Amino acid sequence: MRKTVAIVLGGGQGSRLFPLTLHRTKPSISIGGKYRLIDIPVSNCINSDITKIYILTQFNSHSLHSHIHSTYKFDLFSDKFVKLLAAEQSFLNKDWYQGTADAVRKNIIHLEVSTKPKDLILILSGDQLYKMNFQKMIKHHIESSSKLTLAATQVTQEKASEYGLLQTNSKNEITHFIEKPQTPELQKPFLRENNTFLASMGIYIFERDTLFELLQTSKGDDFGTGIITLAIQTKKTSAYTFDGYWEDLGTIKSFYDANLKIASNKISFDLDGIYTRPRFLPPTFIENTLITRSMISDGCSILSGKIEDSVIGLRCQIDSNSSIKKSVIIGADFYDKKSTSSFGIGKNVSIERAIIDKNTTIGDNVKICGDENLKNTSQKLYSIRDGIIVIPKGTSIPENTQIP
Template identity: 30%
Template sequence: MRAVGIILAGGNSEKMQELSYKRAIAAMPVAGSYRSIDFALSNMTNSGIQKVAVLTQYNSRSLNEHLSSSKWWDFGRKQGGLYVFTPTITVENDSWYRGTADAIAQNLDFLRQCHEPYVVIASGDGVYKLDYGRVLEYHIEKKADITVVCSNLPQGDNITRFGVVRMNPDGKITDFEEKPESAHGDMVSTGIYIIRRRLLIELLEKAQQQNRFDFVKDILVPYRTLKRMYGYRMDTYWRNISTVDAYYQTNMDFLKPAIRDYFFRQYPNVYSRIEDLPPAKYNPGAAVKNSLVSSGCIINGTVENSVLFKKVYVGNDCTIKNSIILNDVYIGDHTHIENCIVESRGTIQADSSYIEKEGIRIVVEKNERYIL
């Protein structure tokens, strides 16, 4: 494919609350065995993009470990490959990434050394499948300077956390408003863009000179009428997970057979780093209904309408309902958890009760699992 890929994975969101204290949003576990960034990486490799740069910054240790081997996404190759760029202090630069545009600008040498004429920019916090090649064909057909992939926001989602887009019948963007207090319409930017490489370098160099650091606010919005900017309508599943409610709902969506079939059984595949774990074990007395249970789990109690990530232990006479249990959680006997997200590597003591009547509760326990 005639494009190089850039994945913006360095951001943090206060709307994720405690879930972002130990990891970047792009490293959030999704659908039992995946990370959020797996979807963008899989889309890149499935689209034939052979060279991808991932820009990390905030709480990047977990994400960097996940990306330590590029073979899982078929980027282990002599030409191209997967590059992970973190902020680097140099003689000319003494700051961290100050925004999405600045993150790319601090790595302009990577773009200058590329030969591909186009750049595909994607965020690491989206859950979706998309052939970027089709978007590039649309971009070329429209003779666009910049193409923004757009999607209709599901009813009930908070539109004020997205960029709201308006297009004419031909697909040309007539207005682009970033995170408005109120908006008419439900067409939003998915954070996926295609732009000519030389134009991107030119715009970033100008932004640097003017101390402008945000890709949307300081580049897309000001140039919406100065450049040929088109919107590509995405009519398949897309979700952004950067709030607690959105993260919870996205995982709950994977309990629907149609969503599981779309992501796990229909081509192309979604890839992730694989751990050598045994299959889930269901002991006598276990009862599981409409749930995702990942490898390494041991179930002794009742699990309903829930997503259990890797290496979760559920004790005797436990009840887990409408909840997400992240990796490596030990749940003691006679525990009731409902409408919660339990943080990873926690120990829930026996006879505990976490029941949320309204909204979603985040449970963070740091109890010692083994006491000598």
């Protein structure tokens, strides 16, 4: 088996996920109540027996660094690792990461030391939801004698403008590629017989020396707009079609929808086999509460009320006669010694179609009700994205407040 080193890209600003990215980078955002998005690619690597993993970081990275350091610790006497490579200035590189490819380019000096010429390098995104056995993709890559293999999935025309689109021949070799075509005219040549498009998942396997050559030859800062196009023109590239569940969580709506689908078991994805930091919290206490199609994390206290189609995160404290529907309550980072928790939902509170970020206090008799017809806005206490109300981390909502 050829050695494979994984690189997870985690340094982007994540502006479409604002205000969840106000204090953290995208891969550090909570998913499924107790996990972080970064746990998805790292767990996929570990489950695929890929245990040399670099994570490239730059923007709002403290939370991500803290999570990685406290979660992924291998045997001291093995060569397994999950290492952080933060953006840094040096005598050779005085700029920060300018894009996904540039982030890897600036770390060639580290990769040259930890890899050998015949090794494979697996490039992953830190903000996607899926389970994949990368060994199957590696097998396809080796058997096809490709220099680069892209993981691809089928998407509808509605989403075609969001991804790089591929054309392949009968041998699954990539013949044409276009990055995020915005018009039907540009998309039309890539339309397949079943009225779908083959889209790049942002998951790549490179021959090590091929990657280094492309990064040094191309002036492009991103894989999609520079490296991939050059590789298709000059190297043998192939597509590995993935037919499992996969979702790019780059927007508030996609993040919100994915959480609720996990809770309601409406997608072919579960959190079994996904690793995260052990927290050793007490069991959740629930009293006189009707719970339907929801996930409740550890360390919560939930008094009489109703929870429907929702995700309740770690250490949530929910007082009596409160209703939570179609919402993601991310939870709290710690318990307050003077009170039950630094985070709390008061009495007689109604929350629907909302995301409540960490360490947030919701006063008694508050009503937060999102709606698909609401316009996007950003206020001091909340933001609205695609009809979803987002309460930022650490916000305190006074009692008797109605949002919007």
